[in-house]
Amino acid sequence: MRVFVTGATGWVGSAVVDELIGAGHQVVGLSRSKDKAGALQASGAEVVEGVVGDLDLLKAQADGADAVVHTAFNHDFSRFAANAEEDRRAIEALGSALQGSDRPLLATSGFAMLDGPRPATEEARPPAPSGVFPRASETATEAQAARGVRAGVVRLSPSVHGPGDHGFIPILIGIAREKGVSAYIGDGQNRWAGVHRLDAAKVYRLALEKGVPLPRYHAAAEEGVPFREIAEAIGRGLGVPVESRSPEAAQDHFGWFAAFAGLDMSASSKRTRELLDWTPSQSGLIEDIENAGYFG
Numbered sequence: 001m002r003v004f005v006t007g008a009t010g011w012v013g014s015a016v017v018d019e020l021i022g023a024g025h026q027v028v029g030l031s032r033s034k035d036k037a038g039a040l041q042a043s044g045a046e047v048v049e050g051v052v053g054d055l056d057l058l059k060a061q062a063d064g065a066d067a068v069v070h071t072a073f074n075h076d077f078s079r080f081a082a083n084a085e086e087d088r089r090a091i092e093a094l095g096s097a098l099q100g101s102d103r104p105l106l107a108t109s110g111f112a113m114l115d116g117p118r119p120a121t122e123e124a125r126p127p128a129p130s131g132v133f134p135r136a137s138e139t140a141t142e143a144q145a146a147r148g149v150r151a152g153v154v155r156l157s158p159s160v161h162g163p164g165d166h167g168f169i170p171i172l173i174g175i176a177r178e179k180g181v182s183a184y185i186g187d188g189q190n191r192w193a194g195v196h197r198l199d200a201a202k203v204y205r206l207a208l209e210k211g212v213p214l215p216r217y218h219a220a221a222e223e224g225v226p227f228r229e230i231a232e233a234i235g236r237g238l239g240v241p242v243e244s245r246s247p248e249a250a251q252d253h254f255g256w257f258a259a260f261a262g263l264d265m266s267a268s269s270k271r272t273r274e275l276l277d278w279t280p281s282q283s284g285l286i287e288d289i290e291n292a293g294y295f296g
Helices: 011-022 033-040 053-063 079-100 136-144 169-178 196-211 227-236 249-261 271-277 283-290
Strands: 002-006 026-031 044-049 066-068 104-110 151-156 160-161 182-185 191-196 217-219 222-226 240-245
Touching: 002 011, 002 053, 011 033, 011 066, 011 196, 026 033, 026 169, 033 044, 044 169, 053 079, 053 151, 053 217, 066 079, 066 196, 079 104, 079 151, 079 182, 104 136, 104 196, 136 151, 136 182, 151 196, 160 169, 160 196, 160 283, 169 182, 169 227, 169 249, 182 227, 191 196, 191 227, 191 283, 196 271, 217 271, 222 227, 222 283, 227 283, 240 249
Parallel strands: 002 026, 002 066, 026 044, 066 104, 104 151, 151 217, 160 191, 182 240
Antiparallel strands: 191 222
16 A cells, blocks of 8 residues: 555654554655654655645645555644644545545544543544634544545554653653652542554554544553553652642642643553454553653
8 A cells, every 4th residue: 555644753653654664555754854854764655745734735645645644733732722723624635635535544533531431432422622622633534434535533542652752751751850749630540541652553554454444443552551650650760759639739730731630531442452453562651651761
């Protein structure tokens, strides 16, 4: 397959590129940075320089591909609504190029705010985009599926971990380092699903190779790690105390990250494993926090 990958130099996207190339697929990767384009080319991918906001470029590349993987998303939470709108438009553009064909589109989402009990299953529904949570990745992908596009989403765990991680765990480490305390909220029993980035990349490949038969896939190797255990691992790594914070005091400690720190984002991947024959094989979240260079 010739696969067009957005976010191809990103944390997840670069792993997807390597996974696809390793399985014998041809990859065309979108890179917004000339500095990173060299590394992408060295991996064996064809490089297209540009930004995800260039909708004509997205359409042209999707039109020439056998499949599309959309991992690009700007995680600057100070402009979350604008980034969510850019993501929605990108999915719409990619889907428009694939409409009327059987060529698949895989977009990317997460486990925050899903409805129903936890751990969430692949059948759980995303929230409607709103001012509180404007991300529309899933609703935009569903809209493309309703137009006949073979479209689905990979829901990533809140921690996609491994050496080089610059996501939620490094944010928590930075807060703990600044405050001199690694904290959790209440009893800390809210849970986070976790997945190593190399295991997550396999979900994308396997879903593409099977033709995206499901609307949603869960990249969750660990169903739910209690947040208190995450805080304790960070405390050990930094040599700082580990303490509870009340929900009222969470904002003062975590700042803008308080909403995420208090969420239960546990999720089952039973259906994904069964359908894709996906068996995660990499290290777990706590093991990575302790051994993958997070405190270097």
